[in-house]
Every structure is written in structure tokens, then in C-alpha cells.
Amino acid sequence: MNNHDMKQCFGYIRVSTKKQEEGVSLEAQKEAILQYAAQKDLTVTQWFEEAHSAAKRGRPIFTSMMRQLRAKRAEGVIFHKIDRSVRNLSDWEAVTELPNLDIDVHIVTENIDFNSRGGRLTADLLAVFAADFIRNHQAEVKKGQLGRLKQGLYPFRAPIGYLDNYARQDKTKRADQPKRICPIKGPLIKELFDLYATGQYSIRSLMPIMEKRGLRNHADKPLSKHGIETILRNPFYSGLIVMQRSGDVYPGQHKPLITPQLFCRVQDIKSGKAGKKVTKHNHLYRGLFRCALCDAAMTPEKQKGHTYYRCQNSACPTKTVREEILEHDIEHHLTQLQLQPKEIKEMELQWQRWIDSDERHAKQQSLDLAINQTKARLSRLTDLLVDGTLSKDEYNERKRALSLELQQKEVEQANLANPHLSEQEMQKFLELMKNVTQLYQIAKPAEKRWLVENWFSNRTVLRNEPCLEPYSWLRSRDVAELAPYVKMHDPLFELLLRREIK
Structure with a gap:
């Protein structure tokens, strides 16, 4: 046939x-x-x-x-x-x-x-x-996924910057192990958060920077604007698993790429709580200085090859100041704030005494109490959800906020419990503070803005003279007062060590 x-x-x-x-x-x-x-x-x-x-x-x-x-x-x-x-x-x-x-x-x-x-x-x-x-199969799969999530394991595809684990025998994906940090993309994700946390880069301006660094998505293509936004709002990188559809929150077993503090700072910048974001194309000190007489913003403008910062109040005695004058005054103040070798030695000894001090132990007890209180608040959330006081969305939002708060306190607790790590961080900080003027001089424009914004509480211009007032912790020679600010500067110091920002 x-x-x-x-x-x-x-x-x-x-x-x-x-x-x-x-x-x-x-x-x-x-x-x-x-x-x-x-x-x-x-x-x-x-x-x-x-x-x-x-x-x-x-x-x-x-x-x-x-x-x-x-x-x-x-x-x-x-x-x-x-x-x-x-x-x-x-x-x-x-x-x-x-x-x-x-x-x-x-x-x-x-x-x-x-x-x-x-x-x-x-x-x-x-x-x-x-x-x-x-x-029935779908129900069993969902049950298995929920079980993994409750164990702190992410049963889905690893986010960019992490790797899935595979069985050696048949190369199948293993869901019973936490995701591993990718040795190539992981550091680039950390750098992405660090850059954005300076407040000097928009998401769009980060696209060519990260493309040049070599950060790619799962399809091996450069990250889009949406791709960067997705990464920056994903708490997985700080150690939390948050399910996008349900909003459920689970503490993850995977090793975080960033600290909870850094994640929260990025969210504040994205939401506008940390002030207006600027890009590398803005003038160096735009938005950082105000008039000491009328409190008007000193607005930059370019004239004959120089940048001038002008008070916008025409009746005010303060007129303009050149950018070079502002920079010279900043460097002058930083030189006065630099730690001298004798001060470094005294502060190192002071740090060693602080490690064994009653103050540190009291701080540990305070943190233990705060952690227990946060855990109790998390436990009460379930009761509020069950009795109808909270909606599911409100419950998820509060649980996420409290989980991040708990993470931050646990990181601080770990640093106190591990003085050697904190000691290393303090030594790095003191070493950089010994050369603070040079640190500022080699910084890129975005880094300089971050330093000025975070080191000087009062930034004004009186007539044509800059008036700068450093934060008290920067003037302090007390390590107990300095300690909380060591972590705050980690993102910038990491960037300065890499020296790749343009």
C-alpha cells in the first residue's frame, strides 16, 4: 500500500x-x-x-x-x-x-x-x-516548595549573582541545598548595590557601567533598566526570601551578598526617603550647599569655564562662590580632621579596652533584648492575621519590615560577638581616616559628593565664604562613638579600593 x-x-x-x-x-x-x-x-x-x-x-x-x-x-x-x-x-x-x-x-x-x-x-x-x-502532582509540588521555603531554601531558579546546586550523578538541580554565590556575578551584584547606595547614580546611568563591568542576565545579555530595578528591590541578596505573588517572607539559609543596612539604604534611595538621586553628569556639589543667611539653595551655573554656586535670592547679601573655593575649604577641614599616628595608636588601645568593657557587654545585652522583642512582634503578627486585625497584604508588609529589622540587629550582634572581625573593620577605618584628605582627592565626583554629604552636617555659604561643620562622630577620638559609623562607610571604601568608578 x-x-x-x-x-x-x-x-x-x-x-x-x-x-x-x-x-x-x-x-x-x-x-x-x-x-x-x-x-x-x-x-x-x-x-x-x-x-x-x-x-x-x-x-x-x-x-x-x-x-x-x-x-x-x-x-x-x-x-x-x-x-x-x-x-x-x-x-x-x-x-x-x-x-x-x-x-x-x-x-x-x-x-x-x-x-x-x-x-x-x-x-x-x-x-x-x-x-x-x-x-495532585501540583499540590505535592507546592507542598514540597513550601517545605523548602520554611527551611530557608529557595526551590526556584537562583537569582543573578547566585548559582543552583546540581547532583553529581545525573546533573539534576538540588533543592535541598542553599544557593551558592557566583564567583563572577556575585561581586558585580555587590558593586551594583554599592554604587546605587552612594545616591549618585540613577538606575539608567548604571546600565552602561554594569555592562562594562561584564554583568549579564541569565540569557547572557546586558541588564536592562527593569533588570537592574528587579535586582535592587530583591531582599534575597540580603538574606531574605520574599515570594513576589504572595508576599510571604522566609529567612534564607544562603549566604547574603550585602548587609541588611545596605539593602535598606538602597530602598530608601529608590523611594526618595534618602534625598534626590543625581547622576554623574550633575555638578559636583549640586544640592549640598545652602545660603547661611536666607537658607536658599546654592544653585550651580557654568560661566567662562568655571562653575559658580549662586544664591537664588536676589536681595540676599550672599551672591556666588566658585566651586574651586568650596573644594579647597573641604580639603582644608579634612586635613584638620585627619588622625595622627599618635591618635591612631591610642584609639587602637582604646578599641582593645572597649572589646572587654562593660559598655560592650551592656550593648550585647541590649541587642539580645531588642532581638527577642522583634521576634515576639513577628510572632504576634500571625495572631493579628488570624483574628482579622491585619489583612494578608498588611501582614506581609509588616513581616518583611520586621524581618529586615531583625536581620540588621543580628548582624550587629554577630559583630559584637566576633570582635576580631570588628577589629579588622576598625583598623581599616582608622587607616583610611589617617589619610582622609588624600582619600577625598583621589575620589571620583560621585564619591566626593557622598563624603561631603555624610561627613559635614552644616554646609552653608555666608556671603562668599564656605561654612562647614563636620559631624560630631568625625571629630570624635572615642572609638565607642566611631564604631557605629564604620559599617556605614563600607560601601564607599570598597569602591575606593577597587578604583574603577568613572
């Missing part, structure tokens, strides 16, 4: 995941269909291959095939198994209508006559069993 005398059929094969069990791969399904077709004197004129879960409606290949069958482009269709064809009853109903259109339906693994009442009943029962199986 030649092909023209054989009934022409479509062949439909499907896998729901890229990795299928042995025996149901696309090739295995195709081979079984071809053998069946040869036995039944059928010929497959067109293949429809789909890698899509049949539990979901709207499969494009399946839809296209059904449209062509209804247009009589073939006399029949061959499926490998019912659960390979459809696993939701809506699509199955469309298949069972085909015999009414004189389109034959063949199932390789089942000897079913779709033109008889008994055959259709058997097929319908098998379809119901398949639909029940997928519903």
Missing part, C-alpha cells in the same frame, strides 16, 4: 520539562507513534512537538494543530498516551469532538475505539484520571 492510500494523520508529542523520564522523551514518543502508524496503515504527514505542561491551557502548538484538524488538513491525529496529549479537561473536550468531525483519534498505548460509546467512556475516564493526577 502506497502513502497515497494510507490515512494521513498528524503526530503530536509533548514533554512538560526539558528533562523527562526515560521512555517519554520526544524521540521515544515519535518512535512509538511511527511503529503504531505502520501497523495501522497510517502515515504521519506533520509533527507537532511541544515542550509545555499540559496542565496549562493555551498551548500554542496544540492550539495550532487543533485549528488545522478542524480545517480538515488531516484525517486523524495520533497521540502517544492520553496524559501526553491533554491533562486538563477543557482541552480533552476539544479532542473528543474530533470524531464528530470525521477526524480519527488514535492513542498508541491504549486500544480505544473513539467511534463507540464504550471507547469514548474509557477514554473520558482515563482523561479524568490524568487530570486528577496532575492536580
